[in-house]
Amino acid sequence: MRKRFLAMLMAVAMCMGMTTAAFAAAPTLADEETFGSGVAVWDEEEQAYVAEIDASAMPLGADGNATWSSSNYTYVGEFEMLGNNLTPVKTMGKSGRLMIYTFFSFKSGTGYVVTQIKNASTGKVLAENNRYANGHSPTQWQVDKHGDTVETNVTKGQKVQIFFRILSDTGRFQASRTCFIRYYYSLT
Numbered sequence: 001m002r003k004r005f006l007a008m009l010m011a012v013a014m015c016m017g018m019t020t021a022a023f024a025a026a027p028t029l030a031d032e033e034t035f036g037s038g039v040a041v042w043d044e045e046e047q048a049y050v051a052e053i054d055a056s057a058m059p060l061g062a063d064g065n066a067t068w069s070s071s072n073y074t075y076v077g078e079f080e081m082l083g084n085n086l087t088p089v090k091t092m093g094k095s096g097r098l099m100i101y102t103f104f105s106f107k108s109g110t111g112y113v114v115t116q117i118k119n120a121s122t123g124k125v126l127a128e129n130n131r132y133a134n135g136h137s138p139t140q141w142q143v144d145k146h147g148d149t150v151e152t153n154v155t156k157g158q159k160v161q162i163f164f165r166i167l168s169d170t171g172r173f174q175a176s177r178t179c180f181i182r183y184y185y186s187l188t
Contacts (some may be wrong), residue, residue: 069093127152
């Protein structure tokens with residue numbers, strides 16, 4: 001069932017303009033071994049790393065305005081972006097620690113994806129994960145179990161937006177570069 005879902009997901013993504021798999025790379029692991037901490041596995045048929053997605057974890061309203069209150073690791077959505085992306089407003093259903101987990105993949109080359117949690121009313125950055133500023137090496141993808149994590153305290157009813165931005169290997173914004181993004185949240 002999971003492989004059929006992944007195959008269908010990839011077919012839809014390719015029909016929407018993607019010319020390669022989201023996690024394409026030369027194989028370095030046996031086809032049954034997991035990649036990183038277990039979120040992506042090598043698919044011999046696709047000749048690419050593919051992420052395992054639990055479709056039952058997809059909440060209703062994930063693509064638009066939503067109220068977040070799950071303390072579980074919860075799938076929000078995925079998309080291909082050009083340069084940067086600001087999500088629709090998310091309303092916090094309870095007070096607590098909001099954590100955003102970001103997975104990304106460039107079709108070719110390496111770079112960085114900056115993830116920010118912003119106050120939806122003011123645009124103020126509440127928290128940021130910037131791998132370039134933190135001294136990490138550029139990479140073609142990030143598919144570890146919890147991805148790049150950014151977190152901040154929020155209050156019930158607070159409205160936030162998640163902002164993603166692509167940087168080059170030297171930390172410069174790349175407005176014309178595309179990147180595949182998948183993200184999750186938890187609110188504890």
